[in-house]
Amino acid sequence: MSLLLPRNLQQYPSSSSFPSSTPLLSPPPSTAFVPRRRCLRLVTSCVSTVQSSVATNGSSPAPAPAAVVVERDQIRLGLPSKGRMAADAIDLLKDCQLFVKQVNPRQYVAQIPQLPNTEVWFQRPKDIVRKLLSGDLDLGIVGLDTLSEYGQENEDLIIVHEALNFGDCHLSIAIPNYGIFENINSLKELAQMPQWSEERPLRLATGFTYLGPKFMKENGIKHVVFSTADGALEAAPAMGIADAILDLVSSGTTLKENNLKEIEGGVVLESQAALVASRRALTERKGALNTVHEILERLEAHLKADGQFTVVANMRGNSAQEVAERVLSQPSLSGLQGPTISPVYCTQNGKVSVDYYAIVICVPKKALYDSVKQLRAVGGSGVLVSPLTYIFDEDTPRWGQLLRNLGL
Numbered sequence: 001m002s003l004l005l006p007r008n009l010q011q012y013p014s015s016s017s018f019p020s021s022t023p024l025l026s027p028p029p030s031t032a033f034v035p036r037r038r039c040l041r042l043v044t045s046c047v048s049t050v051q052s053s054v055a056t057n058g059s060s061p062a063p064a065p066a067a068v069v070v071e072r073d074q075i076r077l078g079l080p081s082k083g084r085m086a087a088d089a090i091d092l093l094k095d096c097q098l099f100v101k102q103v104n105p106r107q108y109v110a111q112i113p114q115l116p117n118t119e120v121w122f123q124r125p126k127d128i129v130r131k132l133l134s135g136d137l138d139l140g141i142v143g144l145d146t147l148s149e150y151g152q153e154n155e156d157l158i159i160v161h162e163a164l165n166f167g168d169c170h171l172s173i174a175i176p177n178y179g180i181f182e183n184i185n186s187l188k189e190l191a192q193m194p195q196w197s198e199e200r201p202l203r204l205a206t207g208f209t210y211l212g213p214k215f216m217k218e219n220g221i222k223h224v225v226f227s228t229a230d231g232a233l234e235a236a237p238a239m240g241i242a243d244a245i246l247d248l249v250s251s252g253t254t255l256k257e258n259n260l261k262e263i264e265g266g267v268v269l270e271s272q273a274a275l276v277a278s279r280r281a282l283t284e285r286k287g288a289l290n291t292v293h294e295i296l297e298r299l300e301a302h303l304k305a306d307g308q309f310t311v312v313a314n315m316r317g318n319s320a321q322e323v324a325e326r327v328l329s330q331p332s333l334s335g336l337q338g339p340t341i342s343p344v345y346c347t348q349n350g351k352v353s354v355d356y357y358a359i360v361i362c363v364p365k366k367a368l369y370d371s372v373k374q375l376r377a378v379g380g381s382g383v384l385v386s387p388l389t390y391i392f393d394e395d396t397p398r399w400g401q402l403l404r405n406l407g408l
């Protein structure tokens with residue numbers, strides 16, 4: 001086990017709050033009254049203090065430098081233990097022929113038989129980031145939002161693959177679509193509302209207590225105070241607890257159902273699942289680099305193939321060259337490197353001849369119907385479409401990037 005406990009496992013957020021019964025846009029509560037039971041925790045007192053609050057008051061204090069690499073035989077991969085990322089992470093690995101063998105859903109360790117030197121540990125997403133920093137995990141799959149919030153740009157964290165194609169969402173500011181906010185549609189307009197002052201700052205509820213204050217500070221927004229809660233933040237404005245929220249959005253349904261709207265310039269980050277590694281583990285732990293190479297190769301090959309179909313068609317022609325010219329005259333038929341064209345041998349009156357050629361191309365899923373129309377336009381017939389499982393390129397671009405990033 002790691003010898004050093006990261007600072008973010010040792011600290012807890014400060015707790016003081018405005019009363020939860022504060023009506024929307026009423027004068028600020030007296031600081032003399034602090035209720036004993038609170039549903040929101042106050043994160044900062046106002047934006048003039050944002051900088052210090054980021055370092056001292058948030059529930060995501062600055063992470064400690066990575067702990068020493070403690071010797072162990074197994075490479076550890078952290079996967080989300082529950083929530084919306086858990087099943088998708090396992091499914092993605094399965095699609096890459098990496099089968100996570102978890103005997104029981106309450107068992108937090110599992111094996112991947114294809115990677116005998118690797119153990120899977122199921123953890124909450126934020127704990128995956130914390131444990132990468134503490135050296136208790138070597139690799140992990142988490143959302144970029146969680147990585148940014150809990151990793152806080154720590155140089156030990158390396159994004160190996162930034163787009164695993166699930167867990168898409170964005171972190172965004174939302175305000176009520178009624179009352180004094182009815183005609184407010186941008187961050188600039190929100191910041192310039194006359195209602196906010198040092199005495200009565202904009203009250204923003206968020207679980208992102210590192211990214212929230214940082215974003216507001218970077219956008220020069222003064223007079224804002226942060227509070228935090230563990231879920232259902234969208235209720236805070238209607239309950240009079242906050243004026244606005246900063247939370248994850250994917251379909252937008254939760255905002256709509258709670259009469260909230262996003263604003264121009266209010267997106268803090270775009271997120272999806274990513275494969276993350278500890279720099280220290282990759283450079284110092286035996287076998288870690290090989291494991292990440294294999295996982296990355298499989299992921300890249302699968303994800304590249306995932307967006308494509310294989311299309312096979314027959315085409316009458318005098319030669320492969322002539323058929324190729326016809327195919328390449330169409331904008332969507334060039335495939336990955338160019339069409340593969342092979343003769344189709346038929347027998348006629350006991351003689352073997354070539355009247356047709358088979359064309360094989362990869363086509364982006366979105367362009368399928370256009371491609372079929374273009375194939376038909378140049379004489380293609382009998383078009384067969386099948387899904388692709390892998391595209392293994394000569395090299396894996398992200399592998400080169402990773403080696404450069406590690407200085408190898």
Ligand SMILES: Nc1ncnc2c1ncn2[C@@H]1O[C@H](COP(=O)(O)OP(=O)(O)OP(=O)(O)O)[C@@H](O)[C@H]1O
Nearest residue numbers: 082083084085124143145146167168169248249250
């Ligand atoms: N609509 C969405 N809302 C929230 N998270 C989403 C959404 N879409 C994708 N995600 C991803 O899923 C992750 C959240 O997963 P989940 O809600 O299970 O965990 P959590 O809320 O961070 O953890 P916990 O509930 O244990 O505190 C986010 O960090 C994000 O990367």
Ligand SMILES: O=P(O)(O)OC[C@H]1O[C@H](OP(=O)(O)OP(=O)(O)O)[C@H](O)[C@@H]1O
Nearest residue numbers: 231232247248249250251252253254255
């Ligand atoms: O745009 P939508 O598709 O409506 O999704 C957004 C909602 O999903 C998340 O909550 P989650 O379901 O994780 O519950 P939580 O509030 O308990 O975290 C997030 O915090 C939003 O509330």
Ligand SMILES: [Mg+2]
Nearest residue numbers: 083084230231
């Ligand atoms: Mg959640």
